[in-house]
Amino acid sequence: MAGTRTLNSFFYRIFLHHQHKLKIYLSPRRFQHALACAQLAAELAENSGFSTNRAYVAGLLHDCARELPEKKAKRLLAHYKGKHCPSATRANPKLWHMPLGIVIAKKDFSIQDSMILRAIGVHSVGAARMTMLDTILYVADYSEPLRKHASAPRIRRLAKKNLFAALRQVTVDKCAYLKKKGLSQHPNSLALAKRLKIKV
Numbered sequence: 001m002a003g004t005r006t007l008n009s010f011f012y013r014i015f016l017h018h019q020h021k022l023k024i025y026l027s028p029r030r031f032q033h034a035l036a037c038a039q040l041a042a043e044l045a046e047n048s049g050f051s052t053n054r055a056y057v058a059g060l061l062h063d064c065a066r067e068l069p070e071k072k073a074k075r076l077l078a079h080y081k082g083k084h085c086p087s088a089t090r091a092n093p094k095l096w097h098m099p100l101g102i103v104i105a106k107k108d109f110s111i112q113d114s115m116i117l118r119a120i121g122v123h124s125v126g127a128a129r130m131t132m133l134d135t136i137l138y139v140a141d142y143s144e145p146l147r148k149h150a151s152a153p154r155i156r157r158l159a160k161k162n163l164f165a166a167l168r169q170v171t172v173d174k175c176a177y178l179k180k181k182g183l184s185q186h187p188n189s190l191a192l193a194k195r196l197k198i199k200v
């Protein structure tokens, strides 16, 4: 399995357990997306000398809250006090799964690693300051091989050569997409675009 050849057997057993459990939380299609994202994230981590174990777990669990029943999501969000939920995220139900992903990864998958939890918390909109794991997950989520949009293969190839060029290109694409659709930009995305000197 590309990108996961350096996963050691101890972690591999944990991953198998998480994968099995994750099937309860996601539709088959989104489960396949999570697996593809995890494999690409591990591959990008390996290329960058970053922990493949962390990258794989972040990729696997990043959408773990994406299909929570609405009632449960609302209840969890009402109690969420963490920092990864600015008002723009609370106002957009499609983004709730970022902060709620932190809650579910902690509570149901026993993830305590703050780097992994943070990467899950910003995986779709990014942040002004992206850690290496934030970057790996943001790029892998957007460009994993099951993604249907036209730029995915190009970004994937770019990411394997130059992860930061891929981060920039994903941000350019996301901003352009929202602009074309007449949708507002999330403050985190704007802050990231500004930091990367991208005109929005």
Ligand SMILES: [Fe+2]
Pocket: 062, 063, 066, 097, 123, 124
């Ligand atoms: Fe997501």
Ligand SMILES: [Fe+2]
Pocket: 033, 037, 062, 063, 141
């Ligand atoms: Fe995703």
